[in-house]
Amino acid sequence: MTLYLSQIRDQETAISTLQRALRSDKLHHAYLFEGPPGVGKQLTAMALSAAMNCVQSPEACGECSHCRKIRTGNHPDVKILQPPEGKRNILIEGVRQAEEWIRMRPHEGKAKVLIISPADAMTESAANALLKTLEEPRPGNYIILVTAAASSLLPTVRSRCQTVRFKALSSSTIAELLLASGVSEEEAALLVSLSCGSMETALQYRSEELSGRIDIVAALIEGASSRIPEQALSAAARLRDRGEAIAVLELLLFVMEDLLNARAGVSVSNGLSLKFGDLMTKLQRGGSVESVATHIAAINRALVSIQRNNMNPQLAIEGMVMNMRSRTKNEYWSRIGAK
Ligand SMILES: [Zn+2]
Incomplete structure (x- = not known):
């Protein structure tokens, strides 16, 4: 594991801010990363x-x-507070214990550091309990809140911390890190395009399920563009698991967005739509930017139905395929001049 600030990749601004504070002995007692x-x-x-x-x-x-x-992870003066195993939230009890811990003198180190990660996992009462410690720091005590969702923290918590912003990683960094971890070049290229600049996201996609998902996405595209939707419907039947259905739809969305960018003449491509070459040509027969946008809307509707309305994934995806098909068909008829 990297343990040097200077080795952290792509975060020059954040790192130099911290290095300057370290050198001039002006570290803030509470940071929000x-x-x-x-x-x-x-x-x-x-x-x-x-x-x-x-x-x-x-x-x-x-x-x-x-x-x-x-x-x-064995230093007695550095503690990471995170949700208990299998739980989503950091509760008030966890914060109280951590506060008691940080109030004690350092065991052996120079500084006591409490890292709360992810800080947005704190319940409102847990966050409120933390306020006093954030307000009245003891010398040598430091708190670092780590979050990808700063806006969901209480404003009173945010305002007591010095914010240090981190940005998305560059594609080349993600590719390099993936290759170093033994991923093949081809898979790395695909993962980079799915990663949105996040190693966490890249690794989520780096699973054996990915090739299975690509097959299902291909079947859905095929079903949306061919005369018989059977293939897509049997793919939908395999997506009874909610989490898996969402992962497949998100992948399909990436493919469509790439296609939309290509249609709109945006040169940045994640390379995904190219992977589905022939199928995409079929789907594009209607051809317009609008038709791709309509497909994207259909996919988003299915995602919302599953995520928010708790709709049965199979039904939601069947509906989506039918919506995509009717759009493709209409465009075909209008193009050949029949109504
Ligand atoms: Zn050392």
Whole structure:
């Protein structure tokens, strides 16, 4: 694991802000690390904790007992507060215990660092309980809130922290990290296009299910464009699991958005629509930007039905395929001049 601030990728502004504060001994007692998931926020929090506690180097040496313990998550003065196993929220009890912990003198290090990640997992009462500690910091105490959803934090919490913004990773960084972790070049290219600049997202897609999902997406596109929708309907029948259905629809959405960009002459491509070459040509027969936009709307409607309205995924996807088909058919008829 990287434990040096200078090794954090693509976050020059954030890192130089922290390095300057470290060098001039002007660290804020509470930071809010904000930015997309999977871009190095928590890694930075750990690296900063190491830099604060290292006895050898102002930027962490990686060798001393503090650096080693922080790297392995065993340092008694650095604590990560996260939701309990299997739970989504950080409750008030968790915050109270952490506050008690941070009030005690450092065991062996120079600084006590409490990292709350993700900070937006705190319930309102948990966040309110934290306010006093944020307001009246003790010397040597630091709190780092890590979040990809800063707007869902209480304004009173946000205003007591110094915000450090993190940005999406570059495609080349994600590709490099994926290749280093043993992903093939072809898969890495696909994952980069799905990642939206987030390693977390890239890794979510890096599963054996991906090729299965690509097959289903192909079947749905085929069903939306061929005379007989059977293939798409049997694909829909395989999507009874809600989470899986959502993952497939999101993938399909990526493909359509790529196609829309291509149609609209936007040169940035995630390369996904190319993967479905022949099928896409079929689907494009109607040809217009509007038809692709209509397909996107149909996919989004299905996603909303499943996510928010708790609709049966199979039914939602069947409906979506039918909507996509009618649009394709209408365009075909109008193009050949029949009504
Ligand atoms: Zn060290």
